[in-house]
């Protein structure tokens with residue numbers, strides 16, 4: 001059964017339609033990726049799932065319950081966390097305070113210390129820098145902090161919006177390693193990426209979004225071998 005079911009959502013910003021009947025599912029424990037170039041509608045899709053935007057048609061279900069129509073904080077409370085594009089940390093707060101901001105929900109406040117420990121276990125560099133202002137961290141460390149903050153919410157589904165964007169190649173690899181590790185731990189993940197090579201390698205299933213519509217889907221291996229995908233996205 002799909003944990004997340006996105007059922008033919010259409011979304012517009014004023015007069016501009018950004019998504020046309022986008023539908024897909026994510027099963028428990030799966031790592032599903034949405035690929036697409038700039039402006040394809042990737043962020044719009046994640047924001048709609050997160051309750052930041054509302055579809056004008058179609059709906060979103062999570063664990064069988066309708067979540068489209070709910071405000072973002074209720075979607076978060078239901079167990080969906082978004083690691084946003086550009087990280088959106090609190091630049092002048094230190095690492096630990098940024099992490100603590102992640103456990104603002106009543107259900108996660110009680111587990112704050114325990115979750116802090118597990119985030120520091122996963123990212124020892126954050127423990128070393130817990131009193132350092134977020135804005136002074138390197139790009140890779142900031143991405144770890146953004147991921148750590150999402151984990152503080154005890155998510156049942158974690159969504160990443162282009163986590164490797166703007167990072168040096170070695171850090172890109174590190175971010176993909178982290179996502180792969182979270183996936184190995186059994187977490188359910190929805191990833192949005194433009195780094196097609198890396199994303200296809202780690203995904204159980206992928207969807208390709210173009211101009212607000214899903215145009216291809218398949219396992220990472222299938223898409224890697226699909227001539228259309230190779231030509232359009234892999235340059236081969």
Ligand SMILES: Nc1ncnc2c1ncn2[C@@H]1O[C@H](COP(=O)(O)OP(=O)(O)OP(=O)(O)O)[C@@H](O)[C@H]1O
Nearest residue numbers: 013016018036037038039040041042043044045085
């Ligand atoms: N606030 C907004 N107002 C009007 N149009 C918007 C708004 N946000 C996004 N759009 C438009 O919706 C379309 C999809 O944008 P979206 O941000 O979802 O793309 P994306 O796939 O995430 O792109 P990128 O890879 O550049 O982040 C684009 O044409 C964009 O110009």
Ligand SMILES: [Mg+2]
Nearest residue numbers: 042043044085
């Ligand atoms: Mg985007």
